[in-house]
Amino acid sequence: MKRFLTTEQALAQLFEEEPIEERDMVIIPPNPSAVSDEKDFDENDLTNVGVLPSDTAGELEIHNSQFGIFKHHLSIDEQMIPYRGRHSCKMFIKGKPIRFGYKSWILASSDGYVFSFDIYQGKSENKYEYGLGGKVIIKLLKALQKPNYHKIYFDNFFTSFKLLSYLKQMGYFATGTVRDNRIEHCPVESIKVVAKKERGYYDYRFEKLNEIFVVRWNDNSVVTVASTCHTISLLSNVSRYSKKISSKIKIPQPNMVTAYNKHMGGVDLCDNLISTYRIKIRGKKWWWPIFTNFIDVALVNSWKIWKFVNRDDKKSLLAFRREVTNYLLRTPVKIEKNSSTGHASQFALQCENPIDSSGHYLSKIIDGKRRRWILPYALKIYVPNMSNRTPY
Template sequence: MYPQSLRDLTLEMSNLYSVQNKDKPLNLNMEELLVFYGVLLTSGYCTVPRRHLLWSLDDDVHNNCISNAMRRNRFDEIMASIHVVDNTKCNNDPFFKVRPIFQELNSSYKILPFSKWLSVDESMIPYYGRHGYKQFIKGKPIRYGYKVWSLASSGGYLYHMEPYAGVHTLLPETGLGQGPSVVLGLAEQAGVPGGCNFAHDNLFTTLSLIDEMTKRGYGCTGTLRQNRLFAVPFKPMGEFQKLQRGSTEVLSEGEKLLVRWRDNSVVTVASNVEDVYSEVPVKRWNKERKAYDYLQQPHIIHSYNQQMGGVDLHDLQVSRYHSTIRSKKWWWPIYAWTLHSAVVNSWLFHRDVMNGDYDLLGFQRVVAQSLLKKFGTAPKGHGRPSSMLAAVTDIHRK
């Protein structure tokens, strides 16, 4: 998932950056780069307040696997010079510094065939520093950071990602609005074959998008905002909200099926996947009776709820054991996030295709320890001992 071409590019550009900006050759080799990745992955589940404590000899923080693989000062040198581009060839792309990472990973992620159902949503990479395209999204778990348009399977496997950069976003413009352009652009750039079904929320869904997806041979299911219904002859919202829980309203036009359902709130879903309306039983908690009510839920909404959360699931897995090593460089959060995204995709491939029995933590530990033990070089000696190692006598203690 993290291809050889990207590792070779990182090796070349890091050595070049060190010569250009520090007047000192870094002499980074592939073994050291792989150990560097191993340290980043290890820091995701062996967390310390400061990264230098990973090399400390104190009993409470000592990490034998890391300290026997690479010296602390050497890690700092690599950390200061790690790059994937030549800074002398800068262009107008706001994400120029990390663009090769997205290109290489989008290519390598296609090793797994596209699933029947695909989820389109935005991913947020946490970042609290200064950058022209840092986003703020109110009410989200991650409010500040870089927004990435993502295409994933319903199981959380990421197929394609594109960072949002306003007018500089590398997605084709369709004239249908931002949301539809993202869905159609991701489908086009990722090379999604016809017959796949897309699930997305009300940020992306419009009636014109469903018509266009039908022309291109894709299925499309998504929630709709009230102000995008236009001339759809539904009941007024205020009148529909007064109906009892479980009430539905169904309309069909051509290959589009529009369903409005009264749950805790009113939800409207449009789809070209199902042309026949059907229902499934569900239970909802009744606060007044303090018991469950059994209602009939439209099957199209039930299907949407099952298939929609793929991107959020991928983000959740990435955040579980994310590297705690930080940098002041604006692009470092993207660099670390993409590394862990490749780990999550590798784990899903190992679990679903190769029938592996590791959970994500076990898989990441195996990968990190393999890199550190196979490619690491044990130091000949340790540096100055920590003052914490000095025994405290009873005289000093009292």
């Protein structure tokens, strides 16, 4: 028997012993007018450069969070939208799977559900107290209604001691890898000293005033992690390959590093799902790749909700996309005449009372011209036999 809970009731159970992912429940969406603090949302400043028409980005952001932020562990990372045309916002990042395109900052859950995003629009003349990474973090976290219900993870591009101190004061729990020049003279052992130690060695320090824990761990390379909610205990053992004995060995790993590795890959998981079945329709407008990427994000989010509610249904993302496509093709579309779109083609034939677009065929007639038909039985045309066609 399923338990029907509101978003707040479901979030209140995140800190119980039994994880929310294992409960058999359905979250009832709240009133869309009270989803979050959208009134303070500045529409990503997209209207200043005209990234998308009709505020598409702002509308998608509202729909992404219409069920509230119903995940406990969230991650923030960058996403590349492929584009090889000419535009001032297009970027080149060496070593990335998508080297040319638009950059977008994403707030997603650990399983790949996108809650919020911000498209990077180039360097700003304003100087930010916490740097560009801190500005992005603070802007994306505005979507959270209750900061103490979530734990945030991000990489060393964003993390700094000042940012962690600010997030701690605002009530956010944050964890991230940090660069050596951003730990504010923390007396932890240097990278050169830790690199000479055995594999699995770690050193840590705790800053009492802001309650920030810093650990430096020696793995394949030296990793530094800072957190306001995790510590080094409990230690876990991870498997690594040793060249000396030509076999795998067990080495200790601090809890901070374990939690970071477990919950940080949400944006990468979403990118992987999008790239598998990315929309390939090409357009001549520079904003078209951003628009199609938003459609892919919406489909992935819908599939995630479907899996969350229908636990027993093992429907794949491809099958889900096909089902959505078939539904849209069967949905009647009312076309209104618009003088701005020009006149109809002289070869277009209209039929009274069309049923829907599922009977839309393009066929040759006697005079050799191609005409668009609303119904297959409007005139004598060839209709292929679909009964013997193999289903998906």
